[in-house]
Amino acid sequence: AQSVTQLDSQVPVFEEAPVELRCNYSSSVSVYLFWYVQYPNQGLQLLLKYLSGSTLVKGINGFEAEFNKSQTSFHLRKPSVHISDTAEYFCAVSDRGYSTLTFGKGTMLLVSP
Amino acid sequence: NAGVTQTPKFRILKIGQSMTLQCAQDMNHNYMYWYRQDPGMGLKLIYYSVGAGITDKGEVPNGYNVSRSTTEDFPLRLELAAPSQTSVYFCASSEKTALSSGANVLTFGAGSRLTVL
DSSP: OOEEEOSOSEEEEETTOOEEEOOEEEOSSOEEEEEEEEOTTSOEEEEEEEOSSOSEEEOGGGOEEEEETTTTEEEEEESSOOGGGOEEEEEEEEETTSOOOEEOOOEEEEEEO | OOOEEEEOSEEEEOTTOOEEEEEEESSOOSEEEEEEEETTTEEEEEEEEEETTEEEEOSOOTTEEEOOSSSSBOOEEESSOOGGGOEEEEEEEESOOTTTTSOOOOEEOOOEEEEEO
């Protein structure tokens, strides 16, 4: 079984500042990794995913994440955030031999002017 | 293209009442899922289905039932509502499985907020 730890429940930042949202996972087998974003009162939507190949993955809205197998991490980064990036971000992992996703508890990104 | 449609968006139940949360997708996805989201707890998988006629329990199935008579529909049934079932429920679907060429990318509905008093 796999698990996901999102180390920060809230991350407050000022507009145009860089941000990193941390995610660590545990699994005994190879995994797929995902970041989903949830805007207020909406469902989740896919931000980016790592399946294989390059460890640096680019997603929508200028976000990127880097898969680090040795540290079992998949941190999400953006060099300059906007007010509109205020949302909750969920890291998720899927065992390559299994069908369901396991989600972290989420990180609320709060962007202030 | 509607994607995943959930109804109702909001519902208040009394303890002991029953209800069904509806979920429909028009993308011909094989896999469908029900998650519940509680503040600070992330999403927990309740039930999932790999195709019509096949369902399986997730992490938190107690107090819920599901059925999958068609590819499109995956209703979630609460038989005896309890305050612990107050939550936001999300239905999702996916086209590919981890057993095929790619990983699951889930498409989520907008959610159903349920309050049990």
